[in-house]
Amino acid sequence: MRSLIYIICFFYAMSCFAQDNDDTKVTFELSEVAMLDLEPNNTTVTLNVVAPTKAGEKAIIVAANNNKWINFSSAVSAGTMRFISIIIEDGQVPPGIYLKLRTANYVGSGKGDTGVPTSLVTLNNSSQTIVSNIKGAYTGNGENNGYKLTYELEIYDYKLLDFDQSATLSIRLTLSDF
Secondary structure, three states: OHHHHHHHHHHHHHHHHOOOOOOOOOOOOOOOEEEEEEEOOOOOOEEEEEOOOOOOOOOEEEEEOOEEEEEEEEEOOOOOOEEEEEEEEEOOOOOOEEEEEEEOOOEOOOEEOOOEEOOEEEOOOOOEEEEEEEOOEEOOOOOOOEEEEEEEEEEOOHHHOOOOOOOOOEEEEEEEEO
Protein backbone atom coordinates (compact mmCIF):
# COMPACT_ATOMS: atom_id res chain seq x y z
CA MET A 1 0.00 0.00 0.00
CA ARG A 2 2.83 2.31 0.94
CA SER A 3 4.53 1.79 -2.43
CA LEU A 4 1.24 2.68 -4.20
CA ILE A 5 1.16 5.98 -2.32
CA TYR A 6 4.79 6.68 -3.35
CA ILE A 7 3.98 5.93 -6.98
CA ILE A 8 0.94 8.27 -6.95
CA CYS A 9 2.99 11.03 -5.29
CA PHE A 10 5.78 10.55 -7.86
CA PHE A 11 3.38 10.94 -10.82
CA TYR A 12 1.68 13.93 -9.19
CA ALA A 13 5.04 15.62 -8.66
CA MET A 14 6.04 14.91 -12.28
CA SER A 15 2.81 16.42 -13.59
CA CYS A 16 3.41 19.58 -11.57
CA PHE A 17 6.86 19.98 -13.10
CA ALA A 18 5.53 19.30 -16.61
CA GLN A 19 3.18 22.29 -16.70
CA ASP A 20 4.14 25.17 -18.96
CA ASN A 21 2.87 28.74 -18.47
CA ASP A 22 3.04 30.20 -22.00
CA ASP A 23 0.98 33.31 -22.75
CA THR A 24 -1.66 33.37 -25.44
CA LYS A 25 -2.33 36.62 -27.24
CA VAL A 26 -5.85 37.45 -28.42
CA THR A 27 -6.57 40.23 -30.89
CA PHE A 28 -9.99 41.81 -31.37
CA GLU A 29 -10.97 43.70 -34.46
CA LEU A 30 -14.34 45.46 -34.32
CA SER A 31 -15.71 47.11 -37.42
CA GLU A 32 -17.91 50.17 -37.48
CA VAL A 33 -21.49 49.19 -38.34
CA ALA A 34 -24.42 51.36 -39.48
CA MET A 35 -27.34 49.35 -40.90
CA LEU A 36 -31.00 50.37 -41.17
CA ASP A 37 -34.04 48.37 -42.27
CA LEU A 38 -37.82 48.90 -42.46
CA GLU A 39 -40.28 46.12 -41.67
CA PRO A 40 -42.43 44.96 -43.25
CA ASN A 41 -40.42 46.00 -46.27
CA ASN A 42 -42.82 44.72 -48.93
CA THR A 43 -45.82 46.91 -48.06
CA THR A 44 -46.75 50.42 -49.15
CA VAL A 45 -48.23 52.90 -46.70
CA THR A 46 -51.66 53.93 -47.97
CA LEU A 47 -53.55 56.94 -46.59
CA ASN A 48 -56.78 58.18 -48.13
CA VAL A 49 -59.13 61.10 -47.58
CA VAL A 50 -62.66 60.00 -48.48
CA ALA A 51 -65.93 61.88 -48.64
CA PRO A 52 -68.16 61.78 -45.55
CA THR A 53 -71.24 59.58 -45.54
CA LYS A 54 -73.61 62.32 -44.32
CA ALA A 55 -73.96 66.00 -45.12
CA GLY A 56 -72.27 68.28 -42.63
CA GLU A 57 -69.65 65.74 -41.49
CA LYS A 58 -65.93 66.14 -42.05
CA ALA A 59 -63.92 64.07 -44.52
CA ILE A 60 -62.78 60.66 -43.31
CA ILE A 61 -59.13 59.68 -43.22
CA VAL A 62 -58.61 55.99 -43.94
CA ALA A 63 -55.24 54.33 -43.29
CA ALA A 64 -54.07 50.94 -44.56
CA ASN A 65 -50.64 49.57 -43.77
CA ASN A 66 -49.70 52.85 -42.11
CA ASN A 67 -47.22 51.25 -39.66
CA LYS A 68 -43.58 50.38 -40.22
CA TRP A 69 -40.81 49.27 -37.87
CA ILE A 70 -37.25 50.64 -37.95
CA ASN A 71 -34.61 47.98 -37.23
CA PHE A 72 -30.95 48.94 -36.99
CA SER A 73 -27.50 47.78 -35.94
CA SER A 74 -24.94 50.34 -34.82
CA ALA A 75 -21.32 49.99 -33.69
CA VAL A 76 -19.56 53.33 -33.18
CA SER A 77 -16.22 54.59 -31.95
CA ALA A 78 -16.08 56.00 -28.41
CA GLY A 79 -17.85 59.34 -28.08
CA THR A 80 -19.75 59.01 -31.37
CA MET A 81 -23.54 59.04 -31.56
CA ARG A 82 -25.94 58.52 -34.41
CA PHE A 83 -29.42 59.68 -35.35
CA ILE A 84 -32.16 58.61 -37.75
CA SER A 85 -33.63 61.29 -39.99
CA ILE A 86 -36.58 61.34 -42.38
CA ILE A 87 -37.32 63.42 -45.46
CA ILE A 88 -39.81 63.44 -48.33
CA GLU A 89 -37.36 62.79 -51.12
CA ASP A 90 -39.76 62.86 -54.06
CA GLY A 91 -43.31 64.20 -54.43
CA GLN A 92 -45.40 66.65 -52.44
CA VAL A 93 -48.20 66.31 -49.94
CA PRO A 94 -51.43 67.70 -51.50
CA PRO A 95 -52.46 71.20 -50.34
CA GLY A 96 -54.61 71.36 -47.23
CA ILE A 97 -53.12 68.16 -45.74
CA TYR A 98 -50.26 67.46 -43.35
CA LEU A 99 -48.47 64.11 -43.44
CA LYS A 100 -47.30 63.32 -39.93
CA LEU A 101 -45.11 60.61 -38.50
CA ARG A 102 -45.43 59.33 -34.94
CA THR A 103 -42.39 57.45 -33.59
CA ALA A 104 -43.15 55.22 -30.59
CA ASN A 105 -40.68 54.32 -27.84
CA TYR A 106 -38.23 51.47 -28.48
CA VAL A 107 -39.48 47.92 -27.93
CA GLY A 108 -37.90 44.59 -28.81
CA SER A 109 -35.22 42.04 -28.23
CA GLY A 110 -32.19 44.27 -28.88
CA LYS A 111 -29.57 45.67 -26.53
CA GLY A 112 -27.43 48.77 -26.14
CA ASP A 113 -28.03 52.52 -26.37
CA THR A 114 -30.93 52.42 -28.85
CA GLY A 115 -31.60 56.16 -28.74
CA VAL A 116 -34.46 58.53 -27.95
CA PRO A 117 -37.45 59.07 -30.28
CA THR A 118 -39.03 62.37 -31.29
CA SER A 119 -42.71 61.63 -30.82
CA LEU A 120 -44.37 63.50 -33.73
CA VAL A 121 -43.08 65.35 -36.80
CA THR A 122 -44.81 66.86 -39.82
CA LEU A 123 -43.02 65.53 -42.89
CA ASN A 124 -41.75 67.81 -45.63
CA ASN A 125 -38.75 68.13 -47.94
CA SER A 126 -36.39 69.09 -45.09
CA SER A 127 -34.55 66.41 -43.13
CA GLN A 128 -35.88 65.93 -39.58
CA THR A 129 -34.54 63.79 -36.75
CA ILE A 130 -36.91 61.10 -35.49
CA VAL A 131 -34.47 59.12 -33.25
CA SER A 132 -31.38 60.65 -31.63
CA ASN A 133 -28.55 59.58 -29.28
CA ILE A 134 -27.97 56.13 -30.80
CA LYS A 135 -24.69 54.54 -29.73
CA GLY A 136 -23.60 50.90 -29.85
CA ALA A 137 -26.86 48.97 -30.17
CA TYR A 138 -29.08 46.64 -32.12
CA THR A 139 -32.88 46.58 -32.11
CA GLY A 140 -33.74 43.02 -33.00
CA ASN A 141 -35.06 42.11 -36.43
CA GLY A 142 -38.56 42.24 -37.88
CA GLU A 143 -41.87 43.66 -36.77
CA ASN A 144 -42.28 44.40 -33.05
CA ASN A 145 -38.56 45.20 -32.75
CA GLY A 146 -37.13 48.71 -32.84
CA TYR A 147 -39.19 51.84 -33.31
CA LYS A 148 -42.77 51.66 -34.56
CA LEU A 149 -43.55 54.38 -37.09
CA THR A 150 -47.17 55.41 -37.68
CA TYR A 151 -48.03 57.63 -40.64
CA GLU A 152 -51.05 59.93 -40.21
CA LEU A 153 -52.88 62.51 -42.30
CA GLU A 154 -54.32 65.71 -40.87
CA ILE A 155 -56.53 68.09 -42.81
CA TYR A 156 -55.58 71.64 -41.89
CA ASP A 157 -57.49 73.59 -44.56
CA TYR A 158 -60.61 72.17 -46.19
CA LYS A 159 -60.82 74.89 -48.83
CA LEU A 160 -57.50 73.70 -50.30
CA LEU A 161 -58.59 70.06 -50.70
CA ASP A 162 -58.91 68.77 -54.24
CA PHE A 163 -60.45 65.31 -54.25
CA ASP A 164 -59.28 64.71 -57.82
CA GLN A 165 -55.67 65.02 -56.68
CA SER A 166 -53.58 62.15 -55.42
CA ALA A 167 -49.90 61.88 -54.64
CA THR A 168 -47.27 59.19 -54.37
CA LEU A 169 -44.31 60.12 -52.19
CA SER A 170 -40.86 58.64 -51.74
CA ILE A 171 -39.71 58.95 -48.16
CA ARG A 172 -36.09 58.33 -47.15
CA LEU A 173 -34.85 57.32 -43.70
CA THR A 174 -31.12 57.69 -42.96
CA LEU A 175 -28.91 56.52 -40.09
CA SER A 176 -26.10 59.09 -39.70
CA ASP A 177 -23.33 60.14 -37.32
CA PHE A 178 -23.67 63.32 -35.25
